[in-house]
Amino acid sequence: MGQPKNLITPSMVTLLRxxxxxxxxGHQKRWAEASWRRSRMIVxxxxxxxxxxxxxxxxxxxxxxGKDQIFIVRxxxxxxxxxxxxxxxxxxxxxxxxxxxxxxxxxxxxxDDAGAQLPPVSITFRExxxxxxxxxxxxxxxxxxxxxxxxxxxxxxxxxxxxQSRFTMTFYSAINDRDQNHEARPIWTGxxxxxxxLGKALPxxxxxxxxxxxxxxxxxxxxxxxxxxxxxxxxxxxxxxxALREAYSPEEFDALFMCKFSDEVSEGxxxx
Numbered sequence: 001m002g003q004p005k006n007l008i009t010p011s012m013v014t015l016l017r018x019x020x021x022x023x024x025x026g027h028q029k030r031w032a033e034a035s036w037r038r039s040r041m042i043v044x045x046x047x048x049x050x051x052x053x054x055x056x057x058x059x060x061x062x063x064x065x066g067k068d069q070i071f072i073v074r075x076x077x078x079x080x081x082x083x084x085x086x087x088x089x090x091x092x093x094x095x096x097x098x099x100x101x102x103x104x105x106x107x108x109x110x111x112d113d114a115g116a117q118l119p120p121v122s123i124t125f126r127e128x129x130x131x132x133x134x135x136x137x138x139x140x141x142x143x144x145x146x147x148x149x150x151x152x153x154x155x156x157x158x159x160x161x162x163x164q165s166r167f168t169m170t171f172y173s174a175i176n177d178r179d180q181n182h183e184a185r186p187i188w189t190g191x192x193x194x195x196x197x198l199g200k201a202l203p204x205x206x207x208x209x210x211x212x213x214x215x216x217x218x219x220x221x222x223x224x225x226x227x228x229x230x231x232x233x234x235x236x237x238x239x240x241x242x243a244l245r246e247a248y249s250p251e252e253f254d255a256l257f258m259c260k261f262s263d264e265v266s267e268g269x270x271x272x
Contacts, residue, residue, distance in 0.1 A: 006098050008090070009110035010118075013063045015093055020056050026234020027226050028053045034214055035061070037222045038165070041188060042172040043146075045228040045257045047239055050172050051078075051143065055085040058141055058170075062121040063109060068138030069123045070161055074148055079103055079125040082143070086123070133157050139168045146173040151183040177255035185261075193219040228257040 008016075024032060028049060034040060035057055044050050058069045073079050083105070087098050098105055103125040109118035124136065129150050140158045148154055162169045176182060186192040214224035228241055245253055254260040 004108035006106060007108045007110060008063055008094075010112060012094060013060070013109075016060055016063070016089070019089075019093060020060060024053070025049065025231065025236045027231045027236065029234070030214065030224075032057065034222055034224075036168075037216075038168055039221045040168070040170045040172075040224070041221050042170075042224045042226065043188065043259045044172060044174060044224075044226040045231060045259060046174045048226065048228065048231040048236055049238075051081060052085055054141055054143070054170065054172060055082045056089060058139065059086045059089075059123060061139060062123055063107065066109070066119060066121055067167065068121055068136075070136055070138050070140050071123070071125045072140065072142045072148075072154055072158065073125060073127055074144055075127060078143060079127065082125060129153050129157070133161055136161055137164065137167065138162070140170070142169075142171045144173045145171045145184050146176045146179075146182050148184070155184075155187060175255045175259055175261060177252045188223070190217060190219060225259045227259050 021032070025048075027044075031042070031053060042050070058071070061067065062069045071079070071082055073082065083098075083100060083103075086105070091097050098107070105123045106120050107123070108120050111117055122138075124138075126133075128148060138161065140162045142148070142154060142158055145151055145154070158169050158171075161167075171184075173184070208225065211223055211225040212230055214222055216222050228239065228244070232241065241257070244257055248256065251262065255262070
């Protein structure tokens with residue numbers, strides 16, 4: 001028999017892990033430190049490497065844990081971008097391209113140190129609610145959730161796909177400056193959780209500045225805000241903040257790069 005298609009052996013995973021950790025900025029290292037958490041919800045500035053980071057983090061998670069990874073994205077283009085990040089990474093380090101079939105990559109993992117065959121793992125990319133999640137389970141990653149149509153349904157699906165306690169959920173997004181009353185807002189603020197508890201006011205009173213480093217809220221979500229300034233403080237040097245200020249209106253800049261909703265009135269206000 002020939003070599004299995006898409007073979008990534010444990011020794012190759014070690015090289016991927018080393019390369020991954022050697023190329024992280026400060027804010028991405030914080031994401032890595034929180035990767036073990038059951039539920040993460042991150043509001044981040046545009047163009048600070050979130051998609052680059054989470055494509056690699058979750059590919060490694062699949063290889064290291066054997067858990068399938070399910071990306072829910074907005075469009076076919078987003079799917080191609082995520083898959084392209086993973087493919088180019090593997091090609092750069094190992095010189096071959098990963099094969100996919102209808103938005104799903106199945107990776108053979110070779111044998112462990114004891115010589116036992118490791119089961120294959122799948123990384124699946126699906127667009128919004130344009131599919132049916134029956135039969136799937138694994139870690140779930142929802143990209144650009146503040147820009148996603150029918151997010152309430154997507155959120156329910158994500159919970160169902162990751163229902164077993166061994167699986168994780170990750171949501172990350174910049175704020176949509178054109179629709180700041182999005183379905184994701186009550187979940188981000190905790191209002192949806194309070195509604196679930198029949199109006200009981202749970203203590204969602206985390207100051208915005210606490211969310212800079214990430215904070216575990218009473219509903220079990222680890223929430224974080226990463227502005228362009230936070231990324232710069234961690235060594236991120238790939239954008240010109242002042243050029244961005246000139247290119248966008250103050251309202252657009254605040255939404256897209258400072259992670260502020262239009263109705264935020266002060267720095268001390270919680271993430272509402």
